[in-house]
Amino acid sequence: MTQSAQLYDISGDKMKLILDFPTIGEPHYAEAIPAELLSKNSTKIYKIEENHHPYVTKGEKEAKVExxxxxxxxxMSSIRSHFVPDNIEGVKLGDVVYFHVTNLEQDWDVPHGFAVKGANNAELLIMPGETSTLMWKPDRVGVFPFYCTDFCSALHQEMQGYIRISPANSNVPLTFSTGTNQPPIN
Ligand SMILES: [Cu+2]
Structure with a gap:
């Protein structure tokens, strides 16, 4: 599947588009086979009810941080064009964060990506209906953006959120919210 990709420089205050380009699968280790060997086994729509991943989030109401x-x-859930939750507080330096991201899309050609700025191990590409996990060990105190890395819709650039890493000895409670920069009041 061809995807369009954009390369951004996010080192400054304003992100800057460096390159717009289509990406196709890299041909390393490629092998040609008759299409019918694959097409009859390919799943176009992966039903969310059939996702039995131990860390699945089957709807936005199930999203949580523990x-x-x-x-x-x-x-966490992802669907055009937001993550739930998109604001997380109370994580401390020394913690290991596991983002279990479920793509709630049911259109077969809408994967979402997931990356945390500063994570240098990997990023995710999550196909519709699937759940994938990214492990992240924050190495400093601060507010880190996370964002979709796969161009998913016109509002793709808005598909982002923030996680705050507090000092190891802080007593900031673990909270999460969506669509606000304030922790929930409760
Ligand atoms: Cu997306």
């Missing part, structure tokens, strides 16, 4: 010792598990 602490288990020094592990923080984020059960």
């Amino acid at each position: 602490r288990k010792g020094n592990e923080v598990h984020v059960y």
Whole structure:
């Protein structure tokens, strides 16, 4: 599947588009086979009810953030054009964060990506109906953006959120919210 890609420089105050380009699968180790060997087995729509991933988030109401010792598990959903939750507070330096991102899309050609600025291990590409996990060990205190890395719609650039990493000895409670820069009041 051809995807359009954009390369941005986000080192300054304003992000700057460096390149607009289509990407296609790289041909390394490619092999040609008759299409019918694949097409009859290909799943165009992966039903969310059939997703039995242990860390699935089947709807936005199921999204949550849980602490288990020094592990923080984020059960996150993605759909055009937002993540739920998109604002996370109370993670501390020394914690290991697991983002379990479920793509709630049911259109077969709408993958979403997921990356955290400063994470240098990987990013995710999550196909419709699927769940994938990104592990991240924050290495400093600060507010880190996370964002979709696959051009998914006209509002793709808005598909982002923030996670704050507080000092190791802080007592900021673990909270999460969506569509606001304030932690929920409760
Ligand atoms: Cu997206």
